[in-house]
Amino acid sequence: MARDAKKLKPVKEFKPITRSDELPLDAERLRFMHETMVKARCLEERLIAMYKSGHGYFWIGGPGEEAFNVPLGMLIKKGQGPAFDFCHFHYRQSATLLAMGEEPLGAIRQMKNTSTDPYSGGRNFAGHFSKKAWNIVPVSSPIEVQYSMVIGTAMAQKRLGGDAISIVTGGDAGTAEGDFATCLVWSSRPNEELPVLIIVTNNTWGISTPYDQVQGVERISDRGVPFGMRTKTIDGNDPISAYLELKEAFEYVRTERKPYLVEARVSRLYGHSSASGANFSTVEADCLSLFEERLDKHGVRAKAEAKRLREKYAEAYAELARQAKEEPFPDGATIWDHVYAGEPGKDPLAD
Numbered sequence: 162m163a164r165d166a167k168k169l170k171p172v173k174e175f176k177p178i179t180r181s182d183e184l185p186l187d188a189e190r191l192r193f194m195h196e197t198m199v200k201a202r203c204l205e206e207r208l209i210a211m212y213k214s215g216h217g218y219f220w221i222g223g224p225g226e227e228a229f230n231v232p233l234g235m236l237i238k239k240g241q242g243p244a245f246d247f248c249h250f251h252y253r254q255s256a257t258l259l260a261m262g263e264e265p266l267g268a269i270r271q272m273k274n275t276s277t278d279p280y281s282g283g284r285n286f287a288g289h290f291s292k293k294a295w296n297i298v299p300v301s302s303p304i305e306v307q308y309s310m311v312i313g314t315a316m317a318q319k320r321l322g323g324d325a326i327s328i329v330t331g332g333d334a335g336t337a338e339g340d341f342a343t344c345l346v347w348s349s350r351p352n353e354e355l356p357v358l359i360i361v362t363n364n365t366w367g368i369s370t371p372y373d374q375v376q377g378v379e380r381i382s383d384r385g386v387p388f389g390m391r392t393k394t395i396d397g398n399d400p401i402s403a404y405l406e407l408k409e410a411f412e413y414v415r416t417e418r419k420p421y422l423v424e425a426r427v428s429r430l431y432g433h434s435s436a437s438g439a440n441f442s443t444v445e446a447d448c449l450s451l452f453e454e455r456l457d458k459h460g461v462r463a464k465a466e467a468k469r470l471r472e473k474y475a476e477a478y479a480e481l482a483r484q485a486k487e488e489p490f491p492d493g494a495t496i497w498d499h500v501y502a503g504e505p506g507k508d509p510l511a512d
């Protein structure tokens with residue numbers, strides 16, 4: 162659905178750092194951020210192309226959120242168990258996984274629903290990641306349940322001590338559900354505060370429902386204020402600002418062991434999902450193109466080089482899709498794998 166402009170008022174405090182002459186991050190980091198954003202965009206565009214050519218049943222993903230999701234992935238302390246960060250993500254997080262070092266082939270296999278899909282063995286939607294080795298909890302299709310679940314891992318981390326935290330992401334519309342309120346209450350109990358980085362990516366849409374017809378608050382971050390937690394609304398279309406703001410939030414949660422609610426304003430560049438057509442939006446800010454303008458202007462990466470990278474990854478991922486096309490679908494006999502602990506009908510604690 163096209164519209165003229167976002168009805169949300171612009172946030173005055175968005176730091177103008179990226180409009181100054183000096184970029185406040187080193188060139189190597191900026192180039193990594195840009196290349197990872199390119200990878201994420203090319204991956205999502207490949208997944209959309211697969212859906213449109215009949216090599217997948219449903220697409221949903223994160224094009225338009227790369228400027229926020231890449232810095233997020235760069236700051237996560239990845240590993241398995243409570244001494245590492247726990248990630249309770251939603252379905253728009255491919256750029257975060259790539260920034261953490263994930264290979265793109267898994268997402269392509271999940272799109273094609275092959276048995277080789279490392280996240281669900283070919284049985285879940287696109288963008289439904291899970292990775293035990295990095296504490297990436299399986300993405301849930303019923304939205305928002307992750308905001309209740311994050312409390313559990315954060316409690317374990319609080320008891321353990323150390324600096325690992327639990328991170329939860331979800332969209333603006335989903336915050337209307339009770340799980341979000343549960344998260345605010347349980348993460349902020351006096352003297353029992355939990356190390357949770359609560360993130361809401363606000364693209365101003367819930368499928369086709371506009372933000373300003375549903376939410377009475379101007380900023381979702383304000384929902385955390387009555388609970389005494391630190392809150393901030395940040396510019397999720399600016400990767401430098403997002404990196405610096407997130408760094409501060411991570412440091413606070415790691416050291417204070419208390420919650421921090423971040424609302425990131427982002428774009429939704431290909432609509433909600435394949436259910437709404439998955440066509441490029443010309444009325445929303447494109448964080449990748451905007452970043453490329455700035456990198457070129459500051460001599461960090463020329464536009465021609467950025468274009469070359471886009472072509473390189475577009476072709477590389479087309480090749481991965483050709484590879485996945487030849488791989489088998491899951492065998493019917495594996496239908497119960499990973500559904501229950503142990504075997505169906507057998508007491509999981511019996512052995």
Ligand SMILES: Cc1ncc(C[n+]2csc(CCOP(=O)(O)OP(=O)(O)O)c2C)c(N)n1
Nearest residue numbers: 302303304332333334335336364366367368
């Ligand atoms: C419990 C539940 N209710 C409804 C849906 C259908 N649904 C899927 S995505 C979505 C909108 C989510 O919007 P938002 O939370 O803003 O996240 P976005 O997809 O825009 O990032 C809805 C209503 C669902 N999957 N689960």
